[in-house]
Amino acid sequence: MTKILLVxxxxxxxxxFRLSLAKFLRRRGMYVVMVSPFGRYVENIRxxxxxxxxxxxxxxxxxxxxxxRALLDLCRIYRREKPDLxxxxxxxxxxxxxxxxxxxxxxxxxxxxxxxxYLFLRQSLVTRVLRTAVMLAYRFLLRGDRVxxxxxxxxxRQFFISHHLVQPEQATVIEGVGVDVEHxxxxxxxxxxxxxxxxxxxxxxxxxxxxxxxxxxxxRGHYPIRFILAGEPDPGNPGxxxxxxxxxxxxxxxxxxxxxxxxMVEVYRQSHIVVLPSLGEGIPTALLEAGACARPVVTTDVPxxxxxxxxxxxxxxxxxxxxxxxxEAIERxxxxxxxxxxxxxxxxxxxxxxxxxxxINYQTWAVYRHMLSLPDSEVCNEGMTxxxxxx
Numbered sequence: 001m002t003k004i005l006l007v008x009x010x011x012x013x014x015x016x017f018r019l020s021l022a023k024f025l026r027r028r029g030m031y032v033v034m035v036s037p038f039g040r041y042v043e044n045i046r047x048x049x050x051x052x053x054x055x056x057x058x059x060x061x062x063x064x065x066x067x068x069r070a071l072l073d074l075c076r077i078y079r080r081e082k083p084d085l086x087x088x089x090x091x092x093x094x095x096x097x098x099x100x101x102x103x104x105x106x107x108x109x110x111x112x113x114x115x116x117x118y119l120f121l122r123q124s125l126v127t128r129v130l131r132t133a134v135m136l137a138y139r140f141l142l143r144g145d146r147v148x149x150x151x152x153x154x155x156x157r158q159f160f161i162s163h164h165l166v167q168p169e170q171a172t173v174i175e176g177v178g179v180d181v182e183h184x185x186x187x188x189x190x191x192x193x194x195x196x197x198x199x200x201x202x203x204x205x206x207x208x209x210x211x212x213x214x215x216x217x218x219x220r221g222h223y224p225i226r227f228i229l230a231g232e233p234d235p236g237n238p239g240x241x242x243x244x245x246x247x248x249x250x251x252x253x254x255x256x257x258x259x260x261x262x263x264m265v266e267v268y269r270q271s272h273i274v275v276l277p278s279l280g281e282g283i284p285t286a287l288l289e290a291g292a293c294a295r296p297v298v299t300t301d302v303p304x305x306x307x308x309x310x311x312x313x314x315x316x317x318x319x320x321x322x323x324x325x326x327x328e329a330i331e332r333x334x335x336x337x338x339x340x341x342x343x344x345x346x347x348x349x350x351x352x353x354x355x356x357x358x359x360i361n362y363q364t365w366a367v368y369r370h371m372l373s374l375p376d377s378e379v380c381n382e383g384m385t386x387x388x389x390x391x
Contacts, residue, residue: 002372003031005081007097008089009057011039017177017285018089022050024361035077053077057092071096078104085372090114091134098141108371109147113156115282115304138165148371150174152282155303172367175307176283178360179292179351186294186348187269194224195334198271200264200286202231203246204239208277208300214323215330216254223334227255230267268293272340273333279320281305288355291347296340298329314346
């Protein structure tokens with residue numbers, strides 16, 4: 001039986017974003033093992049019937065000794081598990097996993113670049129130094145006959161190609177993780193006097209949470225409106241706002257903080273408008289979920305976001321880092337229920353066309369088949385194959 005390891009730096013990522021893929025692979029006879037640090041979702045992973053292996057890695061650490069231990073730990077895991085294919089998600093798993101897989105002679109290595117992240121979005125001295133080191137590592141690790149890289153949008157893929165970090169023939173685009181359209185379904189707008197504006201994401205500056213608070217400040221007192229933050233700070237990410245900052249926004253009357261939500265379908269049902277004024281994404285799952293639930297979206301004109309949203313068709317697009325533009329777009333939707341309905345319906349249609357989890361999983365399976373040299377007779381749904389763009 002073919003053994004596949006899915007490797008991430010958090011268990012919540014594997015459970016929330018890759019469980020559908022794991023189940024898809026299991027139905028095709030693959031033996032799937034999840035690898036991550038320990039967290040509150042480990043028991044959920046095991047309850048779903050998947051073995052889980054602990055990897056001791058600190059997302060935020062840059063200590064030499066700590067990082068060497070994390071790398072050696074992953075080497076031991078790969079030598080013990082003897083996988084046929086490893087699939088890495090996010091920066092440290094991609095870097096350390098690629099090194100460990102080479103040393104352990106894993107036959108097939110797939111790296112998922114799920115977005116450029118804060119290292120590429122920030123311009124501080126520290127991030128510039130780290131970015132240079134990471135790009136050098138990518139240039140070495142993302143090449144080779146046994147390696148393939150998946151990007152979530154073409155802008156990110158072209159960035160890596162133009163900087164000679166990856167060969168064009170060893171990279172493809174698969175747009176995000178998809179969404180379960182039988183779980184995330186449309187519902188009528190809530191019949192409330194106040195319009196509910198939802199920000200469904202980790203409370204990161206790169207996700208635009210500060211821009212949301214500033215837009216709320218501009219609209220406060222002018223309209224019956226509530227701003228909901230459905231997410232938590234992420235202490236492992238340097239771009240996270242603090243809990244004290246969120247509490248200060250609450251005390252000012254700008255937002256309501258609902259924290260981490262396990263039933264996002266119900267959260268979308270309670271909203272009228274969804275906002276994600278991000279600085280950059282792979283393909284943001286929040287926009288796919290909002291679209292599947294037929295909620296109109298306001299987002300930014302940055303890679304990832306503008307790959308999901310077409311301005312005026314299934315949402316509104318504003319410039320990044322612009323609270324005034326965000327407030328004006330929210331005001332436009334607040335005043336026009338028919339526009340909200342139209343954009344929401346178009347959002348659902350676009351997700352059904354391009355972003356269902358089945359659609360994404362079949363494309364990923366095509367990459368696996370290619371890397372594992374499985375027979376061509378195993379044809380994917382809708383005739384999907386590994387897409388290699390000509391550059």
